[in-house]
Amino acid sequence: MLRSLRTGTRALATSSQLYYGNFHQLAQSNLLLDRHIGPNSKERLEMLKTMGLLSLDELISKTLPTSLPRAKLPDWPIQTETEVLEQLETTVKKNQLRKNYIGCGYYSTHVPLVILRNVLENPAWYTSYTPYQAEISQGRLEALLNFQTMISSLTALPVAGASLLDEATAAGEAMYMCFNIADRHRPHFLISDQVFPQTIEVVKTRAEQIGVSVHVANVSNFDFNSLQLCGVLVQSPDALGEVVDYTAMANAVHSAGAMFVCATDLLALTMVKPPGEMGADIAVGSAQRFGVPMGYGGPHAAFLATKQDYIRKMPGRIIGVSRDVEGKQALRMTLMTREQHIRRERATSNICTAQALLANMAGMYAVYHGPEGLRDISARVNGLTNVLKANVEALGYSVGTKSPFDTIAIQQVSSANLMQAFELQGMNVRRVNESTVALSLDETTTAEDVSAIISVLAQAKGLTKAVDVKSDFDARRLSFPAALKRSTEILPQEVFNSIHSESQMLRYLYRLQRKDISLANSMISLGSCTMKLNATVEMMPVTWPHVTNMHPYCPVDQAKGYAEMVNQLKSRLLDLTGLDEMSFQPNSGAQGEYTGLLTIVNYLHANGGSKRKICLIPTSAHGTNPASAAIAGLTVVTVTCDSKGNIDLKDLEAKATKYHDTLACVMVTYPSTHGVFEETITHLAEIVHRHGGQVYMDGANMNAQVGLTSPGVLGADVCHLNLHKTFAIPHGGGGPGMGPIAVKRHLAPYLPRTFYSDQQNKGGQVSAAHYGSASILPISWVYLMALGTRGLQESTKHAILNANYIATRLKGAYNVVYTGTHGYCAHEIIIDIKPLKLTSGITEEDVAKRLMDFGFHSPTMSFPIAGTLMIEPTESEDKGELDRFCEAMLQIRHEIADIEEGRADKLNNPLKKAPHTMEVVMSSRWDRPYTREEAAFPLPWVVVRGKHWPAVSRVDNVWGDKNPQLHCPETPLYL
DSSP: OOGGGGTTOSSBOSSOSSOBTTBOOOOBTTBHHHHHSOSOHHHHHHHHHHTTOSOHHHHHHHHSOTTSOOOOOOOOOOOBHHHHHHHHHHHHTTBOOOEEEOOTTOOOOOOOHHHIIIIITOHHHHTOOOTTSGGGBHHHHHHHHHHHHHHHHHHTOSEEOSOBSOHHHHHHHHHHHHHHHTTTOOOEEEEETTSOHHHHHHHHHHHHTTTOEEEEEOGGGOOGGGSOEEEEEEEESOTTOBOOOOHHHHHHHHHTTOEEEEEEOTTGGGTBOOHHHHTOSEEEEEOTTTTOOOGGGOOOOEEEEEOGGGGGGOOSOEEEEEEBTTSOEEEEEESGGGOHHHHGGGSSOOOOSOOHHHHHHHHHHHHHHHHHHHHHHHHHHHHHHHHHHHHHHHTTOEEOOSSBSSEEEEESSOHHHHHHHHHHTTEEEEEEETTEEEEEOOTTOOHHHHHHHHHHHHHHTTOOOOOOHHHHHHHHTTOSOGGGBOOSOOOOSGGGSSOOSHHHHHHHHHHHHTTBOOTTTSOBOBTTTOOOOOOHHHHGGGGOHHHHSOOTTSOGGGBHHHHHHHHHHHHHHHHHHTOSEEEOOOOSHHHHHHHHHHHHHHHHHHTTOTTOOEEEEETTSOTTHHHHHHHTTOEEEEEOBOTTSOBOHHHHHHHHHHTTTTEEEEEEESSOTTSOOOTTHHHHHHHHHHTTOEEEEEETTGGGTTTTOOHHHHTOSEEEEOTTTTTOOOOTTTOOOOOOEEEOGGGGGGSOOOTTSOOOOOSOOOSSSTTSSGGGHHHHHHHHHHHHHHHHHHHHHHHHHHHHHHHHHHBTTBEEOOOOTTSOOSSOEEEEOHHHHHHHOOOHHHHHHHHHHTTOBOOEESOSSTTEEEEOOOTTOOHHHHHHHHHHHHHHHHHHHHHHTTSSOSSSSTTTTOSOOHHHHHOSOOOOSSOHHHHHOSSHHHHHHOOOOOSSSOBOHHHHHHSOOOSOOSSOTTO
16 A cells, blocks of 8 residues: 555655754655644744744743653654554554444445545645634535534434534433433433443443433333433434334323433434434434444544424534625524533533534535435335345344344344354354344445345354345335335435535535635634644545444454554553553543543542542633533532732632542643643642642643643643644544543543443443544554654644744734743733723724634634633744734734724724625725725735635624524525
8 A cells, every 4th residue: 555655755865854953863855743843943043033042942941840840751763654654554454344234323334435535535624623713614614504404304303513422422412401401300311221332321421420310221111200300312223223113202201201312323314204203302323324434433423403492402513594794694603602611610511522524524425415315325225124134034033123224133043153153254243132133234235245144144054045135125125114204305405406416516515615714724823722734644544444444343353453553552642641541432622521530530439539529620721621520520619810820829729628528629721721831730739639639631732741741740640632632633623533531540440441342440431432533543643653752842842932933923012911930931822902902992803803814714712811812823833824924913903003093993994894705805885994905915925825715704693693593594505
């Protein structure tokens, strides 16, 4: 695969692009290090000169407190891109590719190649940020609206969100939603014993800490009035493949005062009666089989759909149709006041990263195939399943599935013997129990595959049987029971009925792509989100067959390549954190927060600390922390910060003393979200430990720590890592992410376990698969292996350099809110817009929108301090890009000065009217007191660089919240 890439890569360059003090080498020409860090040696010297410094080491010595413990890392070598790819290819080929009939929520699928190449492998789609800035996110907002509309249509429920993490955690969110809708007065939740086992385990984990008792039972004859139920969860098709009409049961559940939740399958819903028509209040599931590979467990977009009454109780993000100030139709994230960093511990969930990129793929799969194409795929899968069922029964087997969609359960057999027979023929089936196996078919299953399955089953009985599957298929493909069939249409919107040729799909994807700003356009300076380079070499392995085509529940001896890669990744991450053990199960940063806290809670409970429920959270901590603490069953107590942005240790000490007997932990972010390396971090850890608590360190800002210091040496007991930030996994327009947690040795026994592993851990299961979103872990593996120790350290130093260079260039124009003792910040800075609002009426939102006219995405608005912008440039941006951003910010300051000094109108000016679309600028109705050129081309390089035009004018957020429209509009936006 990679041997042909070697040509021309072995020649030595005359010198490395970067010069590290006394570090010299003759570098290979394809070192990632030379490409990952933006400033070259000349630019770095110019930047340091601007700052009045002589060396990068001088900056680091003045930024990190002298008392701060330093990290000691092994000497990992820097490697070439070719070397790391060859090493990883050798490793992942230890995975064994088999025909998988395991099912249980994961299925092989054909990824449409036009979507594979132009979405999954396209940096314009995978490097974009969460669409908080709607005017430059209209493309992916439309794609997410397609997904949302698809889910709503197939489930027959009016409201759906823009994706969750996986099916199991979506069910956990539904349980939490039911509990909240019941005002927490009905503390019991019932789950059918025919729900997928991983879902049952995750819901149990989520329920335990919030005081909900979970009951698993045969729900067909359950007395729903016997418990104070907040909800009931069933599945159709269920774990044994049975399609069930739950209409009568839904009525009985409602009569008992509970919510009815149905886990379901999107492909089945093209044929079978949907949850909404059965009376379900909530439907959950996974969109994986809609063109997203299994990837050993993820990432895959989950879904949650519900009734209109419960829209404000939903977890996650919702895309809505709104309008801009010109009256033009526009999309935005709606009901954003539900966001967890705003509502803190009162949030509906702690979701931050979801699975936007995968939701976009699944939505485009539905667009590409359309309703007829999806029904054809569904009918084919069901027809082959009926053929299989009939022939298996003819062989004398007992099939426990009466009305299957894609799965049959064979009963009264030796599971071990039958599974071994299939494995010898290169097939995996699912063990249900000692006497039952299940087989699930999918889009990729052929007639020959079904014939091979039947042959194995015949041989197991000492028989031989040749089956004409194609003839049987013609006879049985329409045998699905009429009473269970869907009677309503699916996907009537024009977008699902007009784009079915590859030319149409390619052009549609590019039309949407052009509406968005991503790292393919310019730097994204979002503080706390670390939008660094996602290098091509890191992304290449994500679509390798031995990475994508692995079922998460296949026998572990078939996944030795994954195990080896993950162990190597774990070893390096543990060295970088200074901690002792790690779990990769959390499949987002917020999931990592929750899992870290859950590990602490389980440890405390096992060691006599069941009363320890207080979680101290400084105001400088990461935004999702309070919500994560709440769903972990902890009570949040806020700790103040002083005038310099540092945690007030007197307040911390007083509250730790007050709650001495009930203190569970502190959640601290380091460096803080104020952009400062606090000098008292080790003292903070000592105080909390002295009062019996644990120290949880949020890894959101690890990009300023790696190679210089570490959570372990700073006193942390737990740290989650945002691999989609510091360790180069891209943000994907709002996800995927990975949030593995590292812990000290005493917490290791309390890390998560999974239902199919042999682990003896005492923690609960937090996501569906053992390694979370395993298929994106190669990205971080390549990042670490290619950069080596020196490359990682230099990346951190340059992240600090770039932030302080921006701070220096903006000095005098804007006030940097917090700096360290010597006047330097960490890897991000906060600039204060509030004084400018007093003098000019300009807000941080006006600055954010005006930056779009320069081709830039806004920094983070009003977090962690209202009326501010938080800027994080990352190490990957070169001096030229940093200068363009600074010039844009300085030009904006000049425009504000024009307002302050009366040269510009306070309401009719380039900032208040920003952003400026091409339609507005080209209109004959130009009546503004500034020129069209000032509006659209405020600096000369905007012309030279190539203008990125915002797709819509400023979106009317208030109108969108008051008039939520959550489906594709009647008139498609793209026509």
